[in-house]
Every structure is written in structure tokens, then in C-alpha cells.
Amino acid sequence: MSEMIYFDHAATTPVHPRVVEVMTPYLTQVFGNPSSVHGFGRKARQALEQARDAIARYLDADPQSLIFTSGGTEADNMAVIGGALAHQEKGRHVITTQIEHHAVLHACEYLQNLGFEITYLPVDDTGSVRMSDLINAVRDDTVLVSIMYGNNEVGTIQPIEEIGRFLQERSIVFHTDAVQAFGVLPLSMRELPVDMLSVSAHKINGPKGVGALYLRKNTAFSPLLHGGSQERKRRAGTENLAGIVGFAEAVRIASEERVERVAKYKEIKETMLTIWREAGIRYQVNGHPEHVMPHILNVSFLGIQTETMLMNMDLASIAASSGSACTSGSLELSHVLKAMNLGDERAHSAIRFSFGITNSVEEAARAAGKVAQIVKRLQKE
Template identity: 50%
Template sequence: MKRSIYLDNAATTKTAPEVVEAMLPYFTEFYGNPSSVYEFASKSKAAVSENRDIIASALGAKDKEIYFTAGGSESDNWAIKAAAEAYESKGKHIITSKIEHHAVLHTCEYLEKKGFEVTYLDVDEDGAVKLDELRKAIRPDTILITIMYANNEIGTIQPIKEIGEIAHENKILFHTDAVQAFGQIPINVDECHIDMLSASGHKLNGPKGIGFLYIRTGVKIRSFIHGGGQERSRRAGTENVPGIVGFGEAVKRAVSTMEERAAKEIELRDHLIEKVLAEVPYVRLNGHRTNRLPNNVNFSFRFVEGESLLIMMDMKGISASSGSACTSGSLDPSHVLLAIGLPHEIAHGSLRLTLCEENTVEEMDFVAEAAKEIVGKLRNMSPLYEDFVKRAAAK
């Protein structure tokens, strides 16, 4: 039987058994619409309220500042589009970075077509925003800074507290896409001066199709979906009660296990990084060596094409990716890897491995050996590698 090693947790995670168990009654037993006034619906309404409070507490926020959505992409769209619309009388300038998720980048591109100006900040070779360049980019008409908490491809954690302080000092709204970071590392919205924050349930062992947008009290953001009065009239539509319950249960689980889980993931992550760097030549670790998400590893292998690498890894039972799941069908190299300075030919040979606490050291050893073997085979078929070896031998 072929072994199965799942290392694509940045794309999605397995829904935890306790999360599924918590959700089940709200499909078949307590299925009332939380907006209805009769007693039968009160259980659903109470569940929404209880889990809103659980999620708010995990951020150091108030329950009334949490608005449920269908996921991270919707939350990003809502935060950026609605803030732009609400504050355009003050200005039409937005600041973001070149390594954001496409839910942010494409939303900014959409706003550019509507007359807004967007500054896309460069990042350093580890993928971190340069604070001096952020300060220089601020203009009198800047209304929003949107910088992700941690990168979904290379795992680098941004200097969010410092970015929040800069935004706060200049009276500019600060939004962060925390889809990868929420539940993985501690986050406090007040300490970081965060005005809006996006997150998604399925990245932390919760269900798909549920997310939230944190909106600080006092932020004048407009409604995104119009219709009924749900989510305090800011996001119409019947609440996804089972999803909300599952999200809340996943957040409880993530918060209670965070320290222990992160320690194990870091141990596995570092073991894999050290083994691959030691045993595979001409490989680069992408992202900051230590200031990265506990479960994220991203390599670029020279003289290798990423798609072939992924297919051959899959043949060995290893589920991995070359970057964001939202762009997995693209033949273009990762915009994140290009932004940190990699040339196209090296960016094309990338491999993202995102693990979880259920993975083992034995699995990391197997993956490292598989990478060594597969990369070796692919290089032996590469004319570019052959030329490189000949030139090196001639020196």
C-alpha cells in the first residue's frame, strides 16, 4: 500500500473530529433560522452568539466586532472595497505589498480601474515589508494599508505591530489578511493597532465555507452583501450556523493547543529544512529562516521544473504544492518568489510543504529522501543542468 503524507495544510486542513461532532446537531436537530423569533430558533441564535464570542476572545476583540462571512477571500474583498468606498472622500490611495494573496491583489487591481491609486510595496529577500518604504509611500490621501500577517507561500511573518503603529500614527486604516496566521500564532488586534482582519475556518481544522472579518468599532465600513438585517445589517444572508459552530470549536482547539502544537511543528519544520539543505545541492530555502509560520517550508530547486516535481512527489504519496492553492493551475511562476528576487527559472522549481502536528520525524525523513531522489532524476534529464555541470568541471 502506498503511504500517504499530507503536506499541503496551507491549502486546507483536515476538519477535526470534535469540530464535526459539534456541527452535526445544527444540521438535523437545531436547524432553526437564527433570525426567526420562535423558541425553536433560539438554539441557533445562541450558538451564533456563543461562537462569535469565542472567536472575538481569541483576538482580544469584542464580539460585536466579528462579522461572519463565507471565507477569507470574501473578507478581504469586503474590507478593501467597502473601506475604499466609505473613505474615498478623504482620499483614493491604498498601500499594499507585492506578495499579498490574490484576493487582495486582484481587489486592488479592481479598485485601480475605479480611479483609486495603489502602491505595491517591495519586500526584502525574505519577503518582509520594508518599514522605511512604507513610511515613504504614505501620502495625505492614503486611506488604507493592507498587509498580510504571514505569507501563504513562504511563511514569513510580517512586522505587523510596527505596521499597525505607523498606520495608527498617520490615522490610516490598517487591514491584515490573517488567513494563514490566525490559529497558528498569537494575535491581538489592540496591541497591533489592527482595524480590520480577515480569517478562514478551513485553515485551522475547521469547516470550509466559513470565515470572518473583524471590524474595529468606529470604522465606517459599508455593507458588502445587501438584503436582510443579518450581521448587524452589514452582511445579509442567513447565517451558516453549522459552519459558525465548527469555526468556533476549531478556534477553541487552536488556542488551547497553540503553544504545544507550534513547538512540535517547528521541530518537524526545522528537521526537514536542515535535512534537505544538507543533502540536496543547489537548493534555496524561501522565506525567513526562523521568523516564519511554524508549519511552513518552501524550497526552490535549481534546474528543476516544479510541476514535474509535484507529480513525482504525488506518485510517492506526498501531497504538496508549488504555491497558493488559488493559483495551482497557473503556468506562471509565483509572484511571491519573483517579488523576493528569484529569477523565473529558479522560481519555477519551487516546492511548498506545509505540515501539521500529526506529521512525524519519520515522514520528514521520507520526504527529504524523496526530494533528493526526485530532484536528482529530474536534473539528470535537464540539458540546463548538464551544461552547468560541464561548465563547472571546466573551471
């Protein structure tokens, strides 16, 4: 079996060797609890705050506005549930979209059980939210809006600045899940009109099990975890120090390499599409043609079931996915593609290719050629 080509970086990424290197001492030597007052604790605390500073610099944010979490899911839950509960005296109406990650959608379902009313905004066939739908959905009792920055399945980027400015004028708290955008798109919390923003380490070649929530100063918030005064009393529990140190190093590397990475991802995408176009196979690209994440390519190979295509690609040593890793174990149709109303044939034949630092243009060309052969064979059958 030839070496596997990994095109599922939107699900998770390999940990960068530099990240492993900086983490190791914090698993073996600097093991103190950052809340302890003795020398071991102080050394751990110093490393924790240096990591916080590094990530805050990348986000152009105040370090005190960052709350470390166990990942993107916890950050989303904290923002949606913690934000809504803190503002429930003002109202119990929350707005999100039909294409959010399940970490947001299930948090909204939880709020519904508590008596909140949730409006799920539709999207157009490119996966974009229409401003008119948001404007019409806002009510006097709307306290929170959660709209993802870039979609994890089709890569569509939402008009976050326009949405944020509109909500700021109405003093409505705005959260964005930026897990896929982080490290790929430039994000400045001084310029971006959002109150809360979720990020994760394992999407940018950092370790699994660590993420962060950006919480703008003076934004009311109810903590979900209780038991200690860590993270300025906003998230109880001993901090994952080695993970946080690794997260900061992954952010530094992503910051240094971002421009080159994005250029490579765009070239990979164009190379694959050109090969498929020249091969004459039937396919359609899903997502917005321009406002799209550079590392995500969602394609429907018409007439071929997603599972059939994935199995054949796996046999050809190409790893891709049907969409979100959280739901890809089920044969259920993607809620994102369903919301986009693409029609059954496109929705049931969609494959997500997502690129990362281990991929090269040459490798992508080789993979695209193999994919074209598979598609030609299966479209004939």
C-alpha cells in the same frame, strides 16, 4: 500505492473529528434561522452568539467586532472594498503589497476600476516589506493600507505592529490578512494596532465556506452584501450556523494545542532540512530565515522544474504545492516569488511544503528521504 503524505495544509486542512461532532446537530436538529423570533430561531441565535464569543476570546476582541463571512476571500474583499469606499470622501489612495493573496490584489484592481489609485509596495528577497517604502508611499489622500500578516507561499511574517503604529499616528485604516497566521501565531486585537483582520476556518481544521472579519469599533465601513440586517447590518444573508459552530470549535482546539503544534512544525521543518543537507542535494530555502510561519517551508530544488518535482512527489505519495491553491492550477510563475526577485532558476523550481495536525516528525523524515532520492535522480539528468 502507499498512504499519501499530505504537506499542503496552507491550501486547506482536514476537518477535526471534534469539529464534525459539534456541527452535526446544527445540520439536523437545531436548524432554525437565527433571525427568527420563535424557539427554533432563538436556539440558533444562542449557538451563533456563543460561537462568536469563543472566537472573540481567542482574538482578545470584543465579540461585536466580529462579522461572519463565507471565508477569507470575502473577509478580504469586505475589508479592502468596504473600507476604501467608506473613506473615499477623505481620499482615494490605497496601499498594499505585491505579494498579497489574490483576494486582496483583485479587490484592489476592482477599486482601480472605480477610480482609486493603488500603490503596490515591493518586497526584498526574503519577502519582507521595508518600512521606508511604506513611509515614502503614504500620502495625504491615503485612506487604507492592506498588508498580510504571514505570507501563504513563503511564510514570511511582516512587521505588522510597527506598520500599525505608524499608520495609527496618521489615522489611516489598516487591514491585515491573517488567514495563515490565525491559529498558529498568538493574535490579540487589544494589542495589535490593526483596524481590520481577516481569518478563515478551513486553514485551522474547521469547515470550508466560513470565515470572519474583525472590524475595530468606530471604523467606518461600507457593507458589500445587501438584503438583510444580519451581522449588525454589516453582512446580509442567513448565517452559516453549522459552519460557524464548527469554526468556533476549531478555534478552541487550535488555542489548546497551539504551543505543541508550533513546536512540532519547527521540528518537522528542521528534520527535513537536515536530511536534505546530509543528502548533499542542491536546494535553497525561500522566505525570511527568522520571521517566518512555523508551518510553511518553501524550497527551491535547483535545476528541477516545479511541475516535474510535484509530479514525481505525487507518484511517491507526497502531496505539496507550487504555492497558492488559488493559482496552482495554472503554470504561471508565482507573483510572490516574482516580487522577491529570486532569479528564474529559484522561482521556477520552488515547492511549498505546509504542515498540519495530521503530520508527524517520523512521517516528515520518511518524506524528506523520498524527496532527496527524487532530487538526486532529477538533478543528474
